[in-house]
Amino acid sequence: MSISDLGTESIPISPALEPANGTADRNRRGLTAARVIMALMLREMTTKYGRTPGGYVWAIFEPVAMITVFAFATALVMRSPSLGNSFIVFYASGYLAFNQYRTLESVVTKALSFSRGLLRYPVVTWLDAIMARFLLNLLTNVLNTILILAGVIYLEADSTYVRLGPMVEAMTLAALLALGYGTLNALLSGIWPLWSTLYKVITRPLMLASAVLYIVEDLPPLAADILWYNPISHVTGLMRSGVFVTYNPQYISIPYVVATALVPLAIGLVFLRKHAVTIISGE
Incomplete structure (x- = not known):
């Protein structure tokens, strides 16, 4: 074979060197989704906090006010909390975990209606809207929890570890x-608008049933057994076990909490993929 023949014959390309179009497309879609989520987060930061005097200060003030009211009201009728010596630390340890659930559940529920106008653009998906609101408010709650819990523990000197x-x-x-x-x-x-009102009525006593104002061990056995099926009571008990080192709740089941979270998540994701367009269009 002469050197000139090499120029006329096609040289096969190794499969390992061929461009992976599928992988490249997935990477581009992932990068686009990340940019969209970041843009939606910045938009909500501007609309929710940027136009209000004080901005993020109000996000910290609300849970602090709730904790203070609970602590002051209970201190009038009780000498000491169920754990520790400070009512403020006791309620902070329970309320902050409950508030994490309450605020995130609320913003995720309203994610599609909040971004309905932007969801008409093909580049913005319903999953982007959900993740943007979830991540922004998650970061806000984590920051608030660190600041508030560190502050009350330091000021009250109720826990050394x-x-x-x-x-x-x-x-x-x-x-x-x-x-x-x-x-x-x-x-x-989105499918049944009346559900929002019905859900608010059903969950109105949720804080009372989530071991925020008390610990499960203070309840009669029958009430404690019923309360076990509320996964949030496991969360508040676990949170308090980190603040009060002598508290070791035996009723907590992390697998149960994970299961009760993943089942509705899977159902929601599967059916939103099918009905999201109908919900967004409002038909």
């Missing part, structure tokens, strides 16, 4: 529960 492991687990589980039930509620409220 804090276990971060259970606290991180509790906040993570609360976020996972909120994502699961929020996604399912976004589906149900």
Whole structure:
């Protein structure tokens, strides 16, 4: 074979060197989704916090006010809390975990209606809207929890040692529960608008049933057994076990909490993929 023949014959390309179009497309879609989510987060930061005097200060003030009211009201009728010596630390350890669930579930539920105008653009998907609201409010809640809990523990001098492991687990589980039930509620409220009102009525006593104002061990056995089926009570108990090192709740089941979060999340994601266009268009 002469050298001139090499120029006329096609040289096969090794499959390993061929461009992976599928992988490149997926990478581009992932990068686009990340940019869209970041843009949606910046938009919500501007609309929610940027136009209000004080901005993020109000996001910290609300849970602080709730904790203070609970602590002051209970201190009038009780000498000491169920754990520790400070009512403020006791309620902060329970309320912050509950607030993580409550706020995230609410914003995820309203994610599609909040971004309805932008969802008409092909580049913005319903999943982008959900993840943007979830991530922004998750970061806000985590920052608030660190500042508030560190502040009350330092000022009250009620605990000399804090276990971060259970606290991180509790906040993570609360976020996972909120994502699961929020996604399912976004589906149900989009298909059946009356569901939003009905859900508010059903969950109105949720804080009383989530071991925020007390610990499960203070309840009669029958009430404690019933309360076990509320996954948020596991979260608040786990959070308190990180703040009060002598508290070791035996009723907590992390697999149960994860299961009760993943089931509604899976249902919501599967059916939103099918019905998202109908929900967004409002038909």
